[in-house]
Amino acid sequence: MLPRRLLCLAALVAVTLVAASLTGQPAGADPLPSWNDGPAKKALLDFVARVTKQGGPDFVPVPERVATFDNDGTLWCEHPVYFEVVFSFDRVKALADKNPDWKTKQPYKGILEGDYKAALAAGEKAIFGVIAATHAGMTPTEFDGVVRDWLKVARHPRFKRPYTDLVYQPQLELLAYLRANGFKTFIVSGGEAGFMRAWADGVYGIPPEQTVGSRIGLKYELRDGKPLLERMPTLDFIDDGPGKPVGIGRFIGRRPILAFGNSDGDYEMLQYTTTGTGPRLGLIVHHTDAEREYAYDRDTHVGKLDKALTEAPKAGWVVVDMKKEWKTIFPPEKP
Amino acid sequence: MLPRRLLCLAALVAVTLVAASLTGQPAGADPLPSWNDGPAKKALLDFVARVTKQGGPDFVPVPERVATFDNDGTLWCEHPVYFEVVFSFDRVKALADKNPDWKTKQPYKGILEGDYKAALAAGEKAIFGVIAATHAGMTPTEFDGVVRDWLKVARHPRFKRPYTDLVYQPQLELLAYLRANGFKTFIVSGGEAGFMRAWADGVYGIPPEQTVGSRIGLKYELRDGKPLLERMPTLDFIDDGPGKPVGIGRFIGRRPILAFGNSDGDYEMLQYTTTGTGPRLGLIVHHTDAEREYAYDRDTHVGKLDKALTEAPKAGWVVVDMKKEWKTIFPPEKP
Numbered sequence: 001m002l003p004r005r006l007l008c009l010a011a012l013v014a015v016t017l018v019a020a021s022l023t024g025q026p027a028g029a030d031p032l033p034s035w036n037d038g039p040a041k042k043a044l045l046d047f048v049a050r051v052t053k054q055g056g057p058d059f060v061p062v063p064e065r066v067a068t069f070d071n072d073g074t075l076w077c078e079h080p081v082y083f084e085v086v087f088s089f090d091r092v093k094a095l096a097d098k099n100p101d102w103k104t105k106q107p108y109k110g111i112l113e114g115d116y117k118a119a120l121a122a123g124e125k126a127i128f129g130v131i132a133a134t135h136a137g138m139t140p141t142e143f144d145g146v147v148r149d150w151l152k153v154a155r156h157p158r159f160k161r162p163y164t165d166l167v168y169q170p171q172l173e174l175l176a177y178l179r180a181n182g183f184k185t186f187i188v189s190g191g192e193a194g195f196m197r198a199w200a201d202g203v204y205g206i207p208p209e210q211t212v213g214s215r216i217g218l219k220y221e222l223r224d225g226k227p228l229l230e231r232m233p234t235l236d237f238i239d240d241g242p243g244k245p246v247g248i249g250r251f252i253g254r255r256p257i258l259a260f261g262n263s264d265g266d267y268e269m270l271q272y273t274t275t276g277t278g279p280r281l282g283l284i285v286h287h288t289d290a291e292r293e294y295a296y297d298r299d300t301h302v303g304k305l306d307k308a309l310t311e312a313p314k315a316g317w318v319v320v321d322m323k324k325e326w327k328t329i330f331p332p333e334k335p
Numbered sequence: 336m337l338p339r340r341l342l343c344l345a346a347l348v349a350v351t352l353v354a355a356s357l358t359g360q361p362a363g364a365d366p367l368p369s370w371n372d373g374p375a376k377k378a379l380l381d382f383v384a385r386v387t388k389q390g391g392p393d394f395v396p397v398p399e400r401v402a403t404f405d406n407d408g409t410l411w412c413e414h415p416v417y418f419e420v421v422f423s424f425d426r427v428k429a430l431a432d433k434n435p436d437w438k439t440k441q442p443y444k445g446i447l448e449g450d451y452k453a454a455l456a457a458g459e460k461a462i463f464g465v466i467a468a469t470h471a472g473m474t475p476t477e478f479d480g481v482v483r484d485w486l487k488v489a490r491h492p493r494f495k496r497p498y499t500d501l502v503y504q505p506q507l508e509l510l511a512y513l514r515a516n517g518f519k520t521f522i523v524s525g526g527e528a529g530f531m532r533a534w535a536d537g538v539y540g541i542p543p544e545q546t547v548g549s550r551i552g553l554k555y556e557l558r559d560g561k562p563l564l565e566r567m568p569t570l571d572f573i574d575d576g577p578g579k580p581v582g583i584g585r586f587i588g589r590r591p592i593l594a595f596g597n598s599d600g601d602y603e604m605l606q607y608t609t610t611g612t613g614p615r616l617g618l619i620v621h622h623t624d625a626e627r628e629y630a631y632d633r634d635t636h637v638g639k640l641d642k643a644l645t646e647a648p649k650a651g652w653v654v655v656d657m658k659k660e661w662k663t664i665f666p667p668e669k670p
Contacts, residue, residue, distance in 0.1 A: 063542055140584055184544070197588050207398055208588025209519070210544070218584050220577040220603055227606050229584045242555040249475055249553050249564045251586060253532050253543025268555055271562050 031177040034170040034328045040283065040320040044174065047281045048181050051257065058279040062182040066256040068248060068269060069171070071189035071196060071213075073262040073303040074285050075204060077166040077330075079294040080157065081302055084131070084191050087150055089116075091134035128235050132216050135192055136233035140218075143231055147198035161333065164203050168285075170326045171260075175204055183258070187211045188247055190240035190265055194231065212251045214239045244269035262287070263303045270308065270317055282317040284308060289323040366512040369505040369663045375618065375655040379509065382616045383516050386592065393614040397517040401591040403583060403604060404506070406524035406531060406548075408597040408638040409620050410539060412501040412665075414629040415492070416637055419466070419526050422485055424451075426469035463570050467551050470527055471568035475553075478566055482533035496668065499538050503620075505661045506595075510539055518593070522546045523582055525575035525600055529566065547586045549574045579604035597622070598638045605643065605652055617652035619643060624658040 035041040050058040051065065072078040092102065092111045102108035107126045110119030120127065135143065151164055159166060175185050187196060187206055193213035200206045217232030239247040245268050248256065259266070259273035262285035270282040286305065287296050298306040312319050322329070370376040385393040386400065407413040427437065427446045437443035442461045445454030455462065470478065486499055494501060510520050522531060522541050528548035535541045552567030574582040580603050583591065594601070594608035597620035605617040621640065622631050633641040647654050657664070 063536070140588065193585075193588070201398070209586065211588065215585065218581050220580040220607065227580070227603070227610050229580055229607075245555040245562075245564055246553050250528075250550065251544065253475065253528070253546065268562070272555065272564075275562050 031180070032170065032173050034173055034326060036325050036327050038321075038325045040318050040325045043281065043283075043318045044177075047258065047279065048178070051279050052181050060257055060279065064254060064257065065178075065181070065183040066186065066252060066254050067178050067183045067258040067260070068186045068188040068212075068244075068252075068256040068273070069175070069259075070261040070263070070266045070269070071187050071191050071200075073287065074260055074266070075167055075171050075187070076163070077156070077159075077168075077293060078303050079287075079296070082191075083163045083166075084195050085127070086154065086163075087147065087195065088131050088134045089119075090150060090154065091146075092130060095134065128238075131192060132233045132235045135194060135216050136231045138231055139228045140194055140197075140231060143194050144198040147195055151199060159330075161330075164199055165333065166330055167203055168326070169328045169331045172204065172331065174260075175206070178258070179205070184210065186248075186252060186256075187213065188239065188244050188259075188269060189213045190238065190243075192216060193239075212239060212247045214243075240265045242268045245272040248272070257281070259283070260285070261308070263305050264307045267308045267311070270315070274315060274317065282315065284312060284317055284319050286319045286321050288321050289326075289329070291323075292329045293322060295323075366515070367505065367508050369508055369661060371660050371662050373656075373660045375653050375660045378616065378618075378653045379512075382593065382614065383513070386614050387516050395592055395614065398519075399589060399592065400513075400516070400518040401521065401587060401589050402513050402518045402593040402595070403521045403523040403547075403579075403587075403591040403608070404510070404594075405596040405598070405601045405604070406522050406526050406535075408622065409595055409601070410502055410506050410522070411498070412491070412494075412503075412628060413638050414622075414631070417526075418498045418501075419530050420462070421489065421498075422482065422530065423466050423469045424454075425485060425489065426481075427465060430469065463573075466527060467568045467570045470529060470551050471566045473566055474563045475529055475532075475566060478529050479533040482530055486534060494665075496665075499534055500668065501665055502538055503661070504663045504666045507539065507666065509595075510541070513593070514540070519545065521583075521587060521591075522548070523574065523579050523594075523604060524548045525573065525578075527551060528574075547574060547582045549578075575600045577603045580607040583607070592616070594618070595620070596643070598640050599642045602643045602646070605650070609650060609652065617650065619647060619652055619654050621654045621656050623656050624661075624664070626658075627664045628657060630658075 032041055032044065050056060051060040053059055069075055072082050089111045092108055096102055096112055102112060107119035107122035107130055110116060151162055154163060155161060156163060156166055178185055185206055187200060187210065189196060191213050193211055193215055196213055197208040197211050200211050201208065215237040217234040217236055219230045219232050221228065221230055237243065244266065248269070255276045256273045257279060258281045259269050260283045261270055274280040274282040284305065287294050289295060296303065297309055298304065309319065367376055367379065385391060386395040388394055404410055407417050424446045427443055431437055431447055437447060442454035442457035442465055445451060486497055489498060490496060491498060491501055513520055520541055522535060522545065524531060526548045528546055528550055531548055532543040532546050535546050536543065550572040552569040552571055554565045554567050556563065556565055572578065579601065590611045591608045592614060593616045594604050595618045596605055609615040609617040619640065622629050624630060631638065632644055633639065644654065
């Protein structure tokens with residue numbers, strides 16, 4: 001038996017150790033150092049304090065602390081064009097020899113000739129077709145490898161950095177802070193789930209089973225007698241707009257208490273989240289920083305933010321002014 | 336600063352406290368007391384020891400410790416008929432006044448008249464139609480309430496107990512044991528996800544986001560200006576047979592290392608799980624206990640186990656003889 005005082009001390013140490021291991025930092029440190037002291041940071045700290053205050057009026061039990069994040073433009077950069085579209089176009093080039101008909105068929109022809117205007121003129125549905133075609137024909141594990149190989153060599157045209165370097169440092173801190181406070185963090189994105197799952201765990205700490213996205217077909221079959229899943233070139237589900245609450249209902253089965261988006265594609269997710277009962281928080285990244293990142297909202301094709309920006313004050317959504325509220329944008333370059 | 340010896344002691348205590356809080360029991364206690372000392376218990380203990388042995392040849396990192404369980408006949412009883420079918424039939428009776436055409440239309444007519452033979456003669460597709468119709472027309476939260484209200488009053492015809500009492504005590508212990516060893520436990524069942532999510536968390540400790548099942552439609556809409564999800568009477572996905580690996584790929588995005596089933600509907604899940612590389616374990620509940628539960632395998636319509644039973648020895652799947660290997664079947668009745 002340990003003497004009582006020693007036991008007591010040990011317990012205190014244990015609690016401190018556990019707390020430190022959960023938050024990864026000493027007590028009292030700023031959990032969001034890349035956020036300036038502005039209204040967004042205050043809203044986040046206040047909200048987390050309220051929902052975690054045992055016995056408080058806004059206390060939320062741990063299992064219900066569900067936070068959903070859009071990906072493109074919310075967790076990582078999306079300009080000048082969605083990174084997954086860049087990946088798809090690079091795949092078209094890589095697979096062109098195996099698909100000779102692409103040379104004469106839009107949008108493939110435009111992609112292969114670098115005439116993106118002609119390619120995009122084929123319409124959104126045709127572009128989704130390109131995404132489905134370039135993401136299929138292999139197992140999820142094989143596709144993981146293709147995406148990771150691409151990430152090793154592909155570089156952003158302006159920042160000259162790997163695309164996975166262009167995640168937002170303030171959001172990495174927020175994800176860790178929420179998890180340290182008992183939240184389960186999910187991606188709910190229009191991006192194809194398999195594309196994100198290839199790297200989201202390593203970059204955001206969000207595992208595949210918490211990454212909800214658009215879906216291509218999936219088929220169980222035998223290849224040379226070996227059972228496997230085959231990714232099929234059909235678009236099964238678009239996890240965007242009203243599809244986001246549906247994706248949340250299907251995969252998570254709980255209404256989030258916090259949702260973070262950046263475009264009108266997140267409107268319904270924000271609406272669904274913040275009209276539930278009890279404490280709720282909706283947030284929008286507003287891209288206002290042409291110097292360090294990009295400045296766009298109502299007048300863009302990539303990440304258009306119009307209706308949700310108009311609605312934000314009425315709905316109580318916190319608009320995060322990137323230029324003012326984020327001390328840093330991207331993590332430092334790895335040496 | 337604490338003296339070094341004290342710190343060391345404190346750390347030891349901390350580790351012990353954390354370990355105890357994870358397993359919920361003192362070190363050394365039998366984690367599977369309702370399992371007799373037979374081949375199945377040995378296989379489970381050996382497997383968990385191997386995959387958790389840091390530095391060992393079969394070590395599996397925590398995030399990859401995914402275990403999937405069928406529900407009907409694997410985690411809870413499924414005879415004389417799937418409990419969800421009983422629920423659906425009870426719902427048909429409860430909703431009959433609102434659907435006057437059901438009185439003359441099979442399979443509804445048979446259900447209302449207690450002529451189940453006539454109802455079942457309408458075929459499997461018609462029965463799935465009944466499930467879809469009786470599970471829809473409301474929000475997931477409203478449906479949760481309907482299921483929970485039903486569970487309060489419905490009683491199993493033979494055991495005269497609430498259906499959620501008829502879960503398998505050995506499996507409750509196994510789920511807890513796996514989780515204490517870093518596994519994430521998932522349900523992967525032919526049952527409709529919403530039906531299971533209403534009670535699986537409370538009964539098994541498996542949260543909604545880890546409950547994968549068949550799916551009816553889901554639609555985001557406004558009802559009296561209030562945004563909500565509406566459950567639709569369409570069957571979107573059947574999570575059974577080859578659908579199980581597909582459900583796993585979609586929702587979990589990792590190949591499980593342990594799968595537990597009891598019927599041919601689990602064949603592909605067992606096959607997909609155990610043909611992956613590294614340590615794998617497939618298990619089958621074999622219902623051999625007519626006295627304490629039921630005895631059936633090849634010759635039954637509910638939970639038919641034929642092909643998977645034949646294949647088990649070759650595939651290395653552990654067949655759990657319920658009569659021999661389970662000390663108790665159901666948890667004790669609540670006073």
